[in-house]
Amino acid sequence: MERQPVASADPRRVRQTRQIPKEGALPHEAHTHTHDLAAEAFEPPYPDPAPALEAGAGAVDQRRVAAAVRELLLAIGEDPDRDGLQGTPGRVARAYAEMFAGLHQDPAEILGTTFDIGHSEMVLVKDIPFYSTCEHHLVPFHGHAHVGYIPGSDGMVTGLSKLARLVDLFARRPQVQERLTTQIVEAIVEHLRPAGVIVVIECEHLCMSMRGVRKPGAKTVTSAVRGQLRETATRAEAMSLILGR
Ligand SMILES: Nc1nc2c(ncn2[C@@H]2O[C@H](COP(=O)(O)OP(=O)(O)OP(=O)(O)O)[C@@H](O)[C@H]2O)c(=O)[nH]1
Ligand SMILES: [Zn+2]
Structure with missing residues (x-):
């Protein structure tokens, strides 16, 4: 090769x-x-x-x-x-x-694959496992991402795997959890032009577990929501789907 x-x-x-x-x-x-x-x-x-x-x-x-x-x-x-x-x-x-x-990757390349299937309801991929690197200590933080969106009026959707690939693209950088969360949301807004997006991330930070404050098991949860998913009813529906194990 x-x-x-x-x-x-x-x-x-x-x-x-x-x-x-x-x-x-x-x-x-x-x-x-x-x-x-x-x-x-x-x-x-x-x-x-x-x-x-x-x-x-x-x-x-x-x-x-x-x-x-x-x-x-x-x-x-x-x-x-x-x-x-x-x-x-x-x-x-x-x-x-x-x-x-x-x-060194461009989210446009991942979200370039779209299908016009005229779907206008929420699509949610949940429990996407990922590993990232804390930019403060260069040790891992890891957990799960939940990514949901409501397609725009054109009904364009992307491949389900592309949402997981997008999480990895931003996770494979020196990161903080908050920026990881908003970068995923912003990329979906920019490239899919959906009616709404929600990203929820739950993580354990090894910089808080193995050193420093030493609180293994402590979870940090962040969310970023755009468009229709900010509305109370749709947001509650998304959260119940995410939390329903
Ligand atoms: N907001 C945020 N903070 C993070 C993240 N990852 C690590 N941190 C925090 O970054 C902070 C860095 O604090 P500093 O006081 O500069 O560094 P430190 O002396 O190593 O801090 P301790 O971890 O408390 O020992 C710590 O509180 C970490 O918990 C993250 O993704 N988001
Ligand atoms: Zn850290």
Whole structure:
């Protein structure tokens, strides 16, 4: 399979990697390297840039991510050259390419598939699982999205899977839950021109569970509503469908 081009590495990073001080280095850094650290940072196993799993992944500079992860490991007092960590910068780079692919995707491409079936009642896809990354701590937040809309007067609907793809597109970015919620709503308003839209998101934020305030299980619920779904009766119908498990 043909690999996606990866943006060229920033030469400043190469120099920076070369200048890792040896004097005063931690004990694990004391052993002699028989090869250039910079070259090592850009060769397999760090990184072996992943083929783009999906649109957008190829636009993440995996070589630069790998070099940064190597620095991060050194900064926390680890030895990036020990068994077990040698492939880690490359792995993280490949994972980040996937986790942040949404930065480089266009919602218009997802919502371009529409069908004129003359449907004018609410369509709701609920319990869409997703994983995102908290932009404050770069740890995951995850949960479920519920996406509903009432088609516009032209009766145009989109494919059901496209609503789930739209959630992933915005989730695969450094995010806060509130922005994730409104971006999904705004994309549907812009591209489907519906009569109404509702998005409800329920999440657990690992930055609140595993560190900091340490409240595992606490759920954050956000909603964004536009058009006819702001009206009391239609909103209540949508909420009862969402909450009815
Ligand atoms: N509104 C909002 N806040 C978030 C989200 N994700 C994380 N946060 C919060 O961002 C805040 C960052 O607060 P800071 O005081 O700058 O960072 P901190 O010292 O690490 O805060 P603590 O998490 O309380 O330890 C925290 O209260 C997080 O709970 C989100 O999606 N939306
Ligand atoms: Zn956080």
